[in-house]
Amino acid sequence: xxxxxxxWCLCELLRLFYSLFFPGLIVCGALCICxxxxxxGLRLLLQRKKKSVSASKNGKNPTVIAFxxxxxxxxxxxxxxLWCALRTLQKKYPKAVYVVYTGDVNVSGQQILEGAFxxxxxxxxxxxxxxxxxxxxxxxxxxxxHFTLLGQSLGSIFLGWEALMQCVPDVYIDSMGYAFTLPLFxxxxxxxVGSYVHYPTISTDMLSVVKNQNVGFNNATFITKxxxxxxxxxxxxxxxxxxxxxxxxxxxxxxxxxSWTLNHILSLWKVGNCTNIVYPPCDVQTxxxxxxxxxxxxxxxxxxxxxxxxxxxxxxxxxxxFAKLLDKKVAESPFSLKLVLIGGCRNKDDELRVNxxxxxxxxxxxxxxxxxxINIPFDELKNYLSGATIGLHTMxxxxxxxxxxxxxxxxxxxLAHNSGGPKLDIVVPHEGDITGFLAESEEGYAxxxxxxxxxxxxxxxxxxxxxxxxxxxxxxxxxxxxxLSSVEKLFK
Numbered sequence: 147x148x149x150x151x152x153x154w155c156l157c158e159l160l161r162l163f164y165s166l167f168f169p170g171l172i173v174c175g176a177l178c179i180c181x182x183x184x185x186x187g188l189r190l191l192l193q194r195k196k197k198s199v200s201a202s203k204n205g206k207n208p209t210v211i212a213f214x215x216x217x218x219x220x221x222x223x224x225x226x227x228l229w230c231a232l233r234t235l236q237k238k239y240p241k242a243v244y245v246v247y248t249g250d251v252n253v254s255g256q257q258i259l260e261g262a263f264x265x266x267x268x269x270x271x272x273x274x275x276x277x278x279x280x281x282x283x284x285x286x287x288x289x290x291x292h293f294t295l296l297g298q299s300l301g302s303i304f305l306g307w308e309a310l311m312q313c314v315p316d317v318y319i320d321s322m323g324y325a326f327t328l329p330l331f332x333x334x335x336x337x338x339v340g341s342y343v344h345y346p347t348i349s350t351d352m353l354s355v356v357k358n359q360n361v362g363f364n365n366a367t368f369i370t371k372x373x374x375x376x377x378x379x380x381x382x383x384x385x386x387x388x389x390x391x392x393x394x395x396x397x398x399x400x401x402x403x404x405s406w407t408l409n410h411i412l413s414l415w416k417v418g419n420c421t422n423i424v425y426p427p428c429d430v431q432t433x434x435x436x437x438x439x440x441x442x443x444x445x446x447x448x449x450x451x452x453x454x455x456x457x458x459x460x461x462x463x464x465x466x467x468f469a470k471l472l473d474k475k476v477a478e479s480p481f482s483l484k485l486v487l488i489g490g491c492r493n494k495d496d497e498l499r500v501n502x503x504x505x506x507x508x509x510x511x512x513x514x515x516x517x518x519x520i521n522i523p524f525d526e527l528k529n530y531l532s533g534a535t536i537g538l539h540t541m542x543x544x545x546x547x548x549x550x551x552x553x554x555x556x557x558x559x560x561l562a563h564n565s566g567g568p569k570l571d572i573v574v575p576h577e578g579d580i581t582g583f584l585a586e587s588e589e590g591y592a593x594x595x596x597x598x599x600x601x602x603x604x605x606x607x608x609x610x611x612x613x614x615x616x617x618x619x620x621x622x623x624x625x626x627x628x629x630l631s632s633v634e635k636l637f638k
Contacts, residue, residue: 211235212245212315215322216282216305219250219258221265221490221521222454223426223548224344228321229268230427231342234626236272239637244274247309249282264523267432277312281305285324288495295347295386299326306330317636323347328396338636340399342424345545348387349410353380391415401632403546404567422632427625428548430617433555436532438610446482447599450534450558452549453541455489455496461503463540467591469510474596486530488519531556536598539563540591547572551620554582554613559598559606561585576616580609
């Protein structure tokens with residue numbers, strides 16, 4: 147009796163679902179049609195707004211080229227790409243209108259341009275209009291202690307919407323890696339869209355870290371120790387990677403900064419027909435002006451590190467390895483060795499990381515041998531590089547490594563992480579001879595630094611010469627040629 151009653155309930159439930167299926171399908175279809183109509187209406191509204199705003203006195207509409215770079219006043223390699231890209235386009239298309247979407251609301255446009263000249267020695271030839279965005283906090287990682295990738299990506303859509311409401315360009319270039327803004331500007335704004343990818347938001351390496359339950363700066367220990375949480379995070383990463391691939395494929399032109407980034411973008415976005423490697427511009431000529439000689443500006447040796455104070459740069463590894471080197475007391479008295487960390491601070495989180503690094507130096511007892519130089523002018527950066535013996539780089543899977551190139555151009559002997567761009571594109575043999583060194587572990591860095599110091603002055607000089615010759619392919623001139631060739635499709 148109970149079994150027959152249960153069977154009857156199941157049949158009734160199935161009949162109910164069946165009766166609701168077609169009405170539900172109709173409702174979903176109607177909602178989708180309404181959404182399409184609303185989005186199309188918004189597109190028409192924005193196009194009408196663009197025509198009314200951009201029409202010049204002679205009745206012609208100049209091409210509006212916009213770059214989405216919420217942190218354009220920072221001092222990293224990504225910002226150098228932005229300013230060089232603007233300068234390159236202004237030479238080619240001087241009559242166009244240039245716009246930069248930025249969240250740096252605490253400074254003026256003139257101060258941003260002066261900062262670009264002071265840090266990168268770049269001065270633009272045409273005016274730039276800055277659209278200041280008030281909702282940049284939506285892409286701050288501190289806003290999302292959990293599901294950070296998803297939170298920042300969704301936040302970038304709202305930030306992109308704010309940008310689109312203030313200025314509708316003809317050509318939109320995301321130069322900072324916010325791929326979720328691409329469909330917004332392409333399908334709602336009616337723009338031709340391009341992207342310069344420094345680092346994929348998610349990569350197959352990140353999936354491997356979670357799958358293998360390895361601890362990392364983006365994979366907390368409590369997750370690696372829990373198989374269930376690791377599985378949940380892996381599913382989340384796979385779903386996010388799928389969506390990331392969809393939004394990235396909206397780009398009409400894709401530029402990547404290294405072989406490492408190319409491999410990941412091809413795997414995720416699957417747009418090989420419009421993807422090219424455009425090595426970031428490095429001001430090698432300015433550094434090549436530094437005379438090549440055995441560094442004798444100080445009684446001992448200076449180790450220099452260039453990079454923004456972000457967690458992935460792994461500055462603690464540099465300090466720990468340097469402390470091990472001092473403990474070894476090889477080649478030089480420990481009092482004649484100094485580590486100088488040079489980088490930009492974008493916000494309070496970066497400043498907090500610098501304070502944590504200072505405390506780490508104190509805990510290891512090396513604070514007298516470690517200096518921090520934050521947001522320093524270009525001339526001061528050049529001065530430090532001219533006096534340094536070794537350049538340090540410790541980021542795992544660095545997408546490219548402009549700081550690595552600058553160190554090599556300035557005549558320092560580079561010691562970079564054995565992964566990513568430095569391994570595949572930069573610290574590679576030149577005419578059969580070495581151009582620098584690679585390491586991975588704390589002990590490996592300490593041993594390699596000791597090895598470099600033990601080399602003869604003549605051998606170190608030869609390595610510097612090899613490095614300088616090899617990095618000429620990363621010059622501003624090479625960037626201009628490859629960048630213009632890649633974006634040409636956006637202007638046809």
